[in-house]
Amino acid sequence: MTLRLSTVILPVDRWHEGGRARWQRAEDLGFHTAYTYDHLSWRSFRDGPWFGALPTLTAAATATERLRLGTLVTSPNFRHPVTLAKELISLDDVSGGRVTLGIGAGGSGFDATALGQDAWTPRERADRFGEFVPLLDRLLTEDAVSQRGDFYSAEEARNIPGCVQRPRIPFAVAATGPRGLRLAARYGQAWVTTGDPKLYETGTPEQSVEALRGQVEKLGAACAGEGRDVADLDKILLTGFTPDRTRPLDSVGAFVDFAGRHRELGFTEIVVHWPIPDSDFAADQGVFEKIASEAPAQLG
Secondary structure (H helix, E strand, O other): OOOEEEEEOOOOOOHHHOHHHHHHHHHHOOOOEEEEOOOOOOHHHOOOOOOOHHHHHHHHHHHOOOOEEEEEEEOOOOOOHHHHHHHHHHHHHHHOOOEEEEEOOOOOOHHHHOOOOOOOOHHHHHHHHHHHHHHHHHHHHOOEEEEOOOOOOEEEEEOOOOOOOOOOOOEEEEOOOHHHHHHHHHHOOEEEEOOOHHHOOOOOHHHHHHHHHHHHHHHHHHHHHOOOOHHHOEEEEEOOOOOOOOHHHOOHHHHHHHHHHHHOOOOOEEEEEOOOOOOOOOOOHHHHHHHHHHHHHHHO
8 A cells, every 4th residue: 555645834934934945845855745734823833923724825836836735624613614615716726636625623722712702612513513514515516505504504605617626626534533534434535633632641652553543443434334435535644643743753764664553554644744943843854854755665
């Protein structure tokens, strides 16, 4: 099984002061996809520069030619399906059909209250996500959509000419719970996980692998329930949130060992964060680029 290597470039640099060069370097290094977070701010970066995901990806689309582009992840926390669909169709057009939408239910962080609302409970997030994804699917595949929902509605929303990619841009659905996994099985072209968050602080790499094995098995059950072969979905691991943290980026050998263990679980894509000094994603830039250049060939 071929294992793809992708990266996440956080939107923390001004475009003309390193931003453009970073996306272009990602293409030169041969990454399959370069994603960015779709947040209004994020954790330790909250009081520093942070730019919008979709404008950044649009700029990246004009600065690159082959690199796929995407979000990890977009959520209902501050998005509405109608406006999001219009922006995604535009981005897909500008990029020539190189966009993947990573999409999840959202969390309880800064985005959850930025529009002045109270943070939703996990159940409320799941309820909204369960309505958000099917409506977005329709908006990206139909010329005109009218639908009334409990949380999201559309009234003759027009999206002509639709996506360059047909029938629409691919969805990479981030989920670990039963409702989210069913959405991934029904609407996803890929599934995304960061591992088991309960293991981040005190777990071991071995426990993490077993937890991920369990998640893959649950995805398989969800696919079976939808009459779908789980092999039809790409399986994406966003690294940096397992007990290994950044250790896989210590050397080419360390990364090949890490990636190989997860490929055995069925993962088809490993995503690593582009190094940012003095942050949770600090790593040696030279080693990072060596991994990008040499690891794929060793993984086969």
